[in-house]
Amino acid sequence: MSELRVRFAPSPTGYLHVGGARTALFNWLLAKKQGGTFILRIEDTDVERSTKESVDAILDGMKWLGLEWNEGPFFQSDYFPLYKEYVQKLLDAGKAYKCYCSAEVLDAKRELAMKEGRKPKYDGTCRERSDQPEGPYVIRFKAPRDGATSFDDLIKGTITFPNEELDDLIIQRTDGTPTYNFCVVIDDATMKITTVIRGDDHVNNTPRQVQLYEALGFPVPQFAHVPMILGSDKARLSKRHGATSVIAYRDMGYLPEALMNYLVRLGWSCGDDEIFSRAEMVQKFDIGSIGRSASVFDPDKLNWLNAHYIKSCDPERLAHLLLPHLSSREITTLGGPDLVAVVKTLQERAQTLEEMAERAVFYYNAPTSYDDAALAKFDSSHLLAVFAAVTAKLAAVDVPDVSPIDALFKVVCSENGWKMGQVGQPVRIALSGGTQAPGIAEIVVVLGGTETIRRIEKMQGYLSGK
Numbered sequence: 001m002s003e004l005r006v007r008f009a010p011s012p013t014g015y016l017h018v019g020g021a022r023t024a025l026f027n028w029l030l031a032k033k034q035g036g037t038f039i040l041r042i043e044d045t046d047v048e049r050s051t052k053e054s055v056d057a058i059l060d061g062m063k064w065l066g067l068e069w070n071e072g073p074f075f076q077s078d079y080f081p082l083y084k085e086y087v088q089k090l091l092d093a094g095k096a097y098k099c100y101c102s103a104e105v106l107d108a109k110r111e112l113a114m115k116e117g118r119k120p121k122y123d124g125t126c127r128e129r130s131d132q133p134e135g136p137y138v139i140r141f142k143a144p145r146d147g148a149t150s151f152d153d154l155i156k157g158t159i160t161f162p163n164e165e166l167d168d169l170i171i172q173r174t175d176g177t178p179t180y181n182f183c184v185v186i187d188d189a190t191m192k193i194t195t196v197i198r199g200d201d202h203v204n205n206t207p208r209q210v211q212l213y214e215a216l217g218f219p220v221p222q223f224a225h226v227p228m229i230l231g232s233d234k235a236r237l238s239k240r241h242g243a244t245s246v247i248a249y250r251d252m253g254y255l256p257e258a259l260m261n262y263l264v265r266l267g268w269s270c271g272d273d274e275i276f277s278r279a280e281m282v283q284k285f286d287i288g289s290i291g292r293s294a295s296v297f298d299p300d301k302l303n304w305l306n307a308h309y310i311k312s313c314d315p316e317r318l319a320h321l322l323l324p325h326l327s328s329r330e331i332t333t334l335g336g337p338d339l340v341a342v343v344k345t346l347q348e349r350a351q352t353l354e355e356m357a358e359r360a361v362f363y364y365n366a367p368t369s370y371d372d373a374a375l376a377k378f379d380s381s382h383l384l385a386v387f388a389a390v391t392a393k394l395a396a397v398d399v400p401d402v403s404p405i406d407a408l409f410k411v412v413c414s415e416n417g418w419k420m421g422q423v424g425q426p427v428r429i430a431l432s433g434g435t436q437a438p439g440i441a442e443i444v445v446v447l448g449g450t451e452t453i454r455r456i457e458k459m460q461g462y463l464s465g466k
């Protein structure tokens with residue numbers, strides 16, 4: 001194990017967002033690459049908004065993506081005594097103080113500052129007070145007033161904030177609970193985090209956190225702030241742009257390796273390469289190649305990657321992954337064709353498992369209606385002749401493999417002077433109801449001779465009744 005310790009620190013106030021998943025992925029990759037430790041910490045100090053369902057959803061999303069962690073999950077809510085201890089340390093060292101200013105007074109001061117065009121910040125009324133009046137108080141950090149606070153961001157370079165812009169941060173509320181920025185520092189320091197990789201919406205928190213590290217005598221970790229993910233209209237990616245939850249992508253039929261591959265390329269690049277196995281990602285990942293600008297979420301590219309991974313996936317695994325998508329369509333595979341064989345006929349052309357499931361339905365449910373417009377391209381007498389010729393030939397053979405069936409269709413064509421399209425298309429409609437199905441020989445092999453003949457006979461009945 002190397003010294004590197006990274007963490008993913010989601011707040012459990014919703015599902016695992018694709019942006020969060022990408023942050024988790026970058027942390028995981030760095031830990032894997034450097035033989036470091038990846039820690040999962042649930043930031044649930046906001047008791048009102050944090051839920052158990054949300055914790056479960058985050059853990060499910062991470063497990064589905066295969067982002068296994070080495071330590072945790074740790075819950076901030078278990079560490080209140082620890083935070084209190086450090087608040088006390090700052091008080092004892094004179095680096096924090098009790099502030100008795102009421103919310104009303106602070107609001108009035110803020111309003112006045114805004115009216116006068118000044119930046120609204122705490123004016124330090126209680127900073128030097130020595131009395132201990134009765135009544136509620138918060139505890140504020142006594143932030144340095146002069147100079148500047150900087151940090152070298154691994155992605156964005158050096159970032160400097162003048163200290164006069166940062167007011168005295170509240171580290172403990174009137175009810176005695178610690179505040180967010182304080183807990184993050186105590187956790188990152190006590191968990192000995194060496195590199196903090198997180199979304200760049202936290203850049204503004206960082207100088208305050210750096211000041212706290214310094215005041216407490218903790219080493220300051222390295223920071224890497226990852227730019228946001230945007231929707232096609234360049235606004236921050238949100239539900240408005242489509243699904244943003246990792247689990248929604250699972251349910252829409254994306255493979256975890258496709259989403260991982262998509263997310264790693266969203267903001268990170270390695271030459272012109274687009275396809276990365278997990279091992280390649282780990283081997284090639286480096287923080288220095290994360291771009292400085294925001295990335296735009298492109299569903300078409302995700303579909304393209306998903307199609308790639310579906311095509312190259314082991315059919316047995318795909319069959320297993322397809323099952324919930326079939327059940328949601330009330331399709332049972334029992335007594336029907338072998339699902340692995342079905343998958344093999346569909347995996348070349350499906351972008352998602354949902355699409356694959358939709359296309360698999362006809363194998364298990366014989367068509368109850370037909371594409372009449374497609375049928376109308378042929379005379380009824382031609383159709384009936386084709387079906388008679390094909391069933392006669394099929395009845396005489398077993399249906400072992402695609403190539404003999406291909407040969408059988410060729411013989412039917414040559415004996416009757418038909419072109420392949422004049423035979424294949426009508427049979428495809430009889431077997432699947434429509435024209436968008438896999439190769440005709442593949443369908444026949446998967447359905448088997450008896451079922452094929454049964455469906456063609458049903459079609460013959462349908463045509464005769466017309």
Ligand code: GLU
Nearest residue numbers: 009010011043184198202
């Ligand atoms: N809990 C924060 C969030 O979900 C992350 C804080 C951090 O990574 O420092 O945005």
